[in-house]
Amino acid sequence: MKYLVTGGFGFIGSHLVEELVNNGHKVSVLDDLSNGQLGNLNASKNGIASYISNVEQLQQSYFTESFDGIFHLATAPRSSSLNNPMRDIETNCKGMIAVLELAKYYGAKVVFTSNSGIYGSKGDGKAIDESSANDPTTPYDANKLVSEYYCNIYHKIHAVPSVVIRLATIYGERQKVNEKLNWRPLVATLAKNVVNDEQVVIDGDGEQTRDLVYVKDVVQGIMRAMESSIDNAEVFLLSTNKETSVNQVLQVIEEIVGKKADVRYGPPLKGDIRRMRYSYAKAKSKLGFEPKYDIHDGIRKIVDYLQRNIS
Incomplete structure (x- = not known):
């Protein structure tokens, strides 16, 4: 075809x-x-x-x-x-x-x-x-x-x-942060932060959930x-x-990488979805x-x- x-x-x-x-x-x-x-x-x-x-x-x-x-x-x-x-x-x-x-x-x-x-x-x-x-x-x-x-x-x-x-x-391999487009996919962003010892910035309280596939x-x-x-x-x-919170995603990444992240919580994003x-x-x-x-x-x-x- x-x-x-x-x-x-x-x-x-x-x-x-x-x-x-x-x-x-x-x-x-x-x-x-x-x-x-x-x-x-x-x-x-x-x-x-x-x-x-x-x-x-x-x-x-x-x-x-x-x-x-x-x-x-x-x-x-x-x-x-x-x-x-x-x-x-x-x-x-x-x-x-x-x-x-x-x-x-x-x-x-x-x-x-x-x-x-x-x-x-x-x-x-x-x-x-x-x-x-x-x-x-x-x-x-x-x-x-x-x-x-x-x-x-x-x-x-x-x-x-x-x-x-x-x-x-x-989420998965090849998904990358693109600051020019204001594109910060959840798993790719958090994984990049933890792997590179960068501060993790979470929008809101981190209890918002995603259905990750x-x-x-x-x-x-x-x-x-x-x-x-x-x-x-x-x-x-x-x-x-299945629902997974942002905080839970970060915890899984920390466990896999083997290090704790420096985390800062900021205001929630406009138009964000609380539960998925x-x-x-x-x-x-x-x-x-x-x-x-x-x-x-x-x-x-x-x-x-x-x-x-x-x-």
């Missing part, structure tokens, strides 16, 4: 591209390198075609061959959407339309990675599922939700097949969505159905998705990666 992966040099995208290439598929990657790195795909560079461009500028004239499917992962970070909401619209909304127009032209299926933050924060501790009410708290969440609507519209009007994946908090588990779920017969922009959560716990029952039932890695296994892998690559 021939696939296009937008954001393919990024954290999740590079893991997906590697798996696709290893499975014998022909892969093209489009990325503006704002948060991705060419080095993420050094091991697979001979098996891919690369296009360096913003996703909102995507057009059919870039390519000499058609695609069977498009994995749309390119995105602007959630953390920068409050400071630069117009840029978020450009990347997340206009980029979605560009992808759907290309899919319409080629008759390709789209798998779109959206965001579980669309649900907002539920305080009762019960697992959120796909039937839960939407309550976006940042421009990023709102624009991801609008992009989901575009998938639905293009399916109904133009018969473009698609699946929407709402991701919990992803390891990147290789996510890649399997995304691929299963593409391989499935589902084509009507149906929404699926990829998660673990998402059910993957629907994805398990319809896609066969089942997370394999627990947080100790996954965090150990990212710590090992950082110790090999960060001085």
Whole structure:
């Protein structure tokens, strides 16, 4: 099969591209390198075609061959959407339309990675599922939700097949802090701090929780969505159905690294979500998705990666 992966040099995208290439598929990657790195795909560079461009500028004239499917992962970070909401619209909304127009032209299926933050924060501790009410708290969440609507519209009007994946908090190797984009992913940030003997700054009291799912588990779920017969922009959560607090994440990292961190607590972030716990029952039932890695296994892998690559 021939696939296009937008954001393919990024954290999740590079893991997906590697798996696709290893499975014998022909892969093209489009990325503006704002948060991705060419080095993420050094091991697979001979098996891919690369296009360096913003996703909102995507057009059919870039390519000499058609695609069977498009994995749309390119995105602007959630953390920068409050400071630069117009840029978020450009990347997340206009980029979605560009992808759907290309899919319409080629008759390709789209798998779109959206965001579980669309649900907002539920305080009762019960697992959120796909039937839960939407309550976006940042421009990023709102624009991801609008992009989901575009998938639905293009399916109904133009018969473009698609699946929407709402991701919990992803972590793993190659996920890096990007201060330019105000991008500080939880596990990568804390692990970097502890490994490099840097002060850890926790926003709020650290008791806010995340549903942490390891990147290789996510890649399997995304691929299963593409391989499935589902084509009507149906929404699926990829998660673990487990809550882990920020303080607990730090404790696990300290145990694995073997040192205590210097911790400072600051004010909570605007638009932050207090509790995250998402059910993957629907994805398990319809896609066969089942997370394999627990947080100790996954965090150990990212710590090992950082110790090999960060001085």
